[in-house]
Amino acid sequence: MSAVLFDHVTKRFGRIVAIEDVYLEVPEGKIVVLVGPNGAGKTTLLRLAAGILVPDSGRIFIYGYESTDIRAKRRIGLMTPMDRGVYWRITAMDNLVFFGTLYGLSLREARVRAKKLLEELGLGERINDWVATYSTGMMRRLEIARTLMHDPDVLLLDEPTSGIDIDAKHSILNFIKGLRGRKTVILASHDPQEIELADMVIYINRRILNEAPALKIVKVLVKGSVDGLSEFSVEGVGNDEYVIVTTIDRFNELMSKLAMYNGRVRVMDIDVEVAVAEGNARRVERVMRRREGWL
Numbered sequence: 001m002s003a004v005l006f007d008h009v010t011k012r013f014g015r016i017v018a019i020e021d022v023y024l025e026v027p028e029g030k031i032v033v034l035v036g037p038n039g040a041g042k043t044t045l046l047r048l049a050a051g052i053l054v055p056d057s058g059r060i061f062i063y064g065y066e067s068t069d070i071r072a073k074r075r076i077g078l079m080t081p082m083d084r085g086v087y088w089r090i091t092a093m094d095n096l097v098f099f100g101t102l103y104g105l106s107l108r109e110a111r112v113r114a115k116k117l118l119e120e121l122g123l124g125e126r127i128n129d130w131v132a133t134y135s136t137g138m139m140r141r142l143e144i145a146r147t148l149m150h151d152p153d154v155l156l157l158d159e160p161t162s163g164i165d166i167d168a169k170h171s172i173l174n175f176i177k178g179l180r181g182r183k184t185v186i187l188a189s190h191d192p193q194e195i196e197l198a199d200m201v202i203y204i205n206r207r208i209l210n211e212a213p214a215l216k217i218v219k220v221l222v223k224g225s226v227d228g229l230s231e232f233s234v235e236g237v238g239n240d241e242y243v244i245v246t247t248i249d250r251f252n253e254l255m256s257k258l259a260m261y262n263g264r265v266r267v268m269d270i271d272v273e274v275a276v277a278e279g280n281a282r283r284v285e286r287v288m289r290r291r292e293g294w295l
């Protein structure tokens with residue numbers, strides 16, 4: 001059984017179609033990173049999985065339970081940096097104990113779990129400090145700890161390291177890395193180092209673009225020198241731009257490699273060629289054109 005299943009989900013906000021017919025199976029224990037331009041529907045997908053939003057059509061299952069079911073919600077932890085989820089005028093420990101007891105932990109259990117999480121996230125020295133004295137990066141780590149207090153199986157993280165300093169970022173990235181195999185993580189991201197964590201990268205722009213079986217060849221236009229990508233076909237097109245051609249099954253691998261350039265290579269455009277079965281004709285369909293880099 002998949003940890004999370006989006007079964008042909010569509011979500012509209014008035015006239016805006018945020019998510020359209022998304023089918024996605026997320027296997028247990030994997031780290032799945034959702035990438036795509038601003039407004040592509042990444043946050044909406046996380047909120048749908050958390051049962052905060054209800055789809056207009058289609059269904060979402062968390063370990064077989066519909067996402068709005070309490071049994072699904074108990075297995076989910078959602079962290080979005082935009083929502084302030086901790087109290088400032090009490091200590092980090094008291095925050096976590098409070099949220100832990102809301103989920104039915106005993107005081108003792110909650111204290112033990114809070115201490116462990118705070119230590120793992122590098123906040124061991126600041127457990128008994130008021131949250132108001134925390135930096136943004138510390139606050140973010142505390143939010144992640146709060147999300148994990150009820151020991152959910154699935155962790156939904158929206159741009160977990162955006163806007164924080166490098167030390168906090170590394171501590172969060174290492175922490176997430178350590179969850180591989182133990183938790184299922186779905187992470188929405190624009191950040192190359194976050195994308196690097198992925199077992200599976202899903203490119204979404206309202207619809208999922210790299211999952212459909214009909215999609216075959218991907219051409220990625222990048223700006224910036226891509227030396228060291230010898231296993232892909234790379235062609236210079238002038239003006240420091242290159243076209244990389246690959247098959248859809250190696251798209252994830254290519255995106256992880258590009259992420260390792262740490263922002264020195266920007267993705268300018270992605271084209272997907274759709275193989276049309278009838279008469280073995282191959283028609284090229286432009287499914288996406290973006291002139292803005294989204295990495």
Ligand SMILES: Nc1ncnc2c1ncn2[C@@H]1O[C@H](COP(=O)(O)OP(=O)(O)OP(=O)(O)O)[C@@H](O)[C@H]1O
Pocket residue numbers: 013016017018036037038039040041042043044045188
């Ligand atoms: N509560 C809402 N009410 C109305 N429109 C919404 C709401 N939430 C999202 N939208 C719209 O749905 C679309 C998808 O938004 P969403 O926040 O999911 O994108 P995103 O991929 O997370 O973007 P970003 O990378 O900028 O965070 C956007 O057009 C957005 O304006």
